[in-house]
Amino acid sequence: MSAAKRTIAQEVLIDLYRRLEGLPARCAERRDLVQQAAQLYGVSESTLYRYLRTLYQPKPVRRSDLGKSRVIPSAQMERYCEIIAALKIRTMNKNGRHISTVGAIRLLETSGIESDYGFIKLAPGQLNKATVNRYLLQWHFTPKTVLKDSPAVRFQAQHSNECWQFDLSPSDLKHLQEPVWYDKQKGRPILMLYSVVDDRSGVCYQEYRCVYGEDAASALLFLFNAMSAKADPEFPFRGMPDAIYLDNGPIAKSRVFRNVMAYLGIEVKIHEPASKAKRRKAARSKGKVERAFRTVKECHEVLYHLREPKNEAEANQRLLEYLKQYNDHQ
Known part of the structure; x- marks a missing residue:
């Protein structure tokens, strides 16, 4: 502030x-x-008018160089923060634990890091924890902002029976009053809903099966029924696909299942598993078969509260009648 202004x-x-x-x-x-x-205070008229113009103007509550490093140039500070963020991601384990900011700074000061910018080694005391953490948040170099899921690649078959999406889900009915077969040593079997959906047309075929888990024999029997000609000639689902898309569960890992599919000339495609770096989630492209499950459970199985089927055959018969209506709208 000048002396004239203080008067x-x-x-x-x-x-x-x-x-x-x-x-x-x-x-x-x-x-x-x-x-x-102006004569009384020894200033010019223009100076006095300038004081009057700035009298009621709001003053900033923060520094004009807010967010800029005054000790290290901004470009160099951004480079150091980028290296520290890369160290955090590189040392992260499956539980999300990684090297701390203090540990990364100490590593840069003691041994240095070989990076794309060359060999980086800092002088002791050049960086501190509070400053680095503030710039990591400001420049979005935190693991939550850096580690993003890779974009999902959508696909769709060009022709019918080119690709089937296959999956199974526990039925909301859980079990039947009179299951077809029953093993007292294993307990009551679970009523599973098996489903395949044509990737191109969206036509669906489903069956109920009482099983004790995901076994290859039940899956192969279901696929055989799906590929075979139906008793109702108007049911729009038959033929053999070129590929089957399913998750990497016990069925896909079964050697018997893969041998049968190879003998039939059907390619087995599995969902991509989740990456260790958590940049890709598992089972991101099976929405069509999941949509069919949801529709059947919300529109068809809720009617079982009014009249529950007695056995597996009756449940499949009623399900087949519903699927005829479902496929007509696809």
């Missing part, structure tokens, strides 16, 4: 401003007041 008190400027506010813009009395005040 005019804030109260004097406020009083002069209020007196000038009551006078017209081009008034001789207004000019006389400004000249008298």
Whole structure:
């Protein structure tokens, strides 16, 4: 602040401003007041007018160089923060634990890091934890912002029976009152809903099966029924696909299942598993078969509360009648 500016008190400027506010813009009395005040405090008229213009202007509450490093150039600080963020991601385990900011700074100071920018080694005390953490948040170099899922690649078969999506889900009915077969040593079997959906047309075929788990024999029997000609000639699902898309569960890992599919000339495609770096989630492209499960459970199985099927054959018969209506809308 200059010496000339310190000679005019804030109260004097406020009083002069209020007196000038009551006078017209081009008034001789207004000019006389400004000249008298300028002569009294030893400043020019233009300087006094400048003080009056800035009298009620809001002043910033933060520094003009907010967010910029004053000790290290911004480009160099950004490079260091990028390296520290890369160290955090590189040392992250499956539980999300990684090297701390203090540990990364100590590593850069003691042994240095070989990076794309060359060999980086810092002098002791050049960086501190609070400054680095603030810039990591400001420049979005945290693991939550850096580690994003890779974009999902959507696909769709060009022709019918080119690809089937296959999956199974526990039925909301859970079990039947009179299961077809029953092993007292294993307990009551679970009623599973097996489903295949044509990737191109969206036509669906499903069956109920009482099983104790995901076994290859039940899956092969279901696929045989799906590929075979149906008793109802109007049911729009038959033929053999070129490929079957399913998750990497016990069925896909079964050697018997893969041998049968290879003998039939059907390619087995599995969902991509989740990556260790958590950049890709598992089973991201099976929405069509999951949509069929949801529709059957919400629109068909809720009616079982009114009249529950007695056995597996009756449940499959009622399900087949519903699927005829479902496929007509596809």
